[in-house]
Amino acid sequence: MGYQVEAKCLHCGTTFTVEHDGGFFSHLVRCDKCGKTKFIGFDELGELHLRYLKGLSGPYCIANAEYDEYVRTHVPLEPISESEYRRGIEDVAGRCACGGKYTLDAPPRCPNCHSTRLKEGRVIRRYD
Ligand SMILES: [Zn+2]
Ligand SMILES: [Zn+2]
Numbered sequence: 001m002g003y004q005v006e007a008k009c010l011h012c013g014t015t016f017t018v019e020h021d022g023g024f025f026s027h028l029v030r031c032d033k034c035g036k037t038k039f040i041g042f043d044e045l046g047e048l049h050l051r052y053l054k055g056l057s058g059p060y061c062i063a064n065a066e067y068d069e070y071v072r073t074h075v076p077l078e079p080i081s082e083s084e085y086r087r088g089i090e091d092v093a094g095r096c097a098c099g100g101k102y103t104l105d106a107p108p109r110c111p112n113c114h115s116t117r118l119k120e121g122r123v124i125r126r127y128d
Contacts, residue, residue, distance in 0.1 A: 001128065002028060006121035009110035018108040018120060023128045024063045029093040033100025035109025035116075040093055047077060048088040055079030063128075 002021040008014070019037050022028040026039040042049045050071050052060075059065035080088070086104055093102035100106075107116045 003126045004124045006124055007108065007118045008121065009113060009115055010117040010119055011115035012110060012113040014110055014112040016111050017124060018118070025128070027089055027104065029089065029102040029104055030106040030108065031096035031098060031100040032103050032106040034096060034098040034114055035106070035111065036096055036098070036100075038093070038102065040089055045089065045092055048080070048085065048092070050075055051077045051080045052082070052085040055081060055085075 002019060002023050004017050004019050007016055007018040009016075019028055022039060025043075026041045028037055028039055030037045053068050053071045054075065054077050056068070056072070059068040090101070090103050095101055108118060109116055110118065
C-alpha cells in the first residue's frame with residue numbers, strides 16, 4: 001500500500017527519499033514543521049482502530065478482511081467516524097522533537113532546508 005520515491009529539493013538541491021501512505025498494519029504520519037515521518041501501528045492505536053473498523057460498512061483492507069469482520073460483529077465498542085479516527089491517530093502520534101505536530105496530511109519536506117518545493121522521481125520500493 002505504501003511506497004517510497006526519490007525526491008529532489010527545488011530550493012537547495014538535496015536529494016532524499018519520501019514515503020507515501022501507510023501499510024496494511026500502520027499509518028504514516030508526518031511532522032507539519034520539519035517533515036519527519038513515523039509509522040503508527042494499528043496495535044499502538046488499540047481500541048481506537050477497533051472502533052473505526054466497527055464504523056465501516058466493509059473491511060478496511062482485504063488482507064485483513066476476516067479479522068475486520070470479526071471486530072464488526074463481535075467487539076462491543078462504540079463506532080467512530082473517519083474524522084474522529086484521524087484525529088485520534090494524530091493524538092497518539094503526538095509532537096515531533098522540533099515542536100511540530102505529526103499529522104496524516106502534512107506535505108513532505110526537504111530534510112535539509114524544510115522546503116515543500118520538491119520534485120518527486122521514480123518509485124524506489126513498495127512496502128506493506
Ligand atoms: Zn532543500
Ligand atoms: Zn518535526
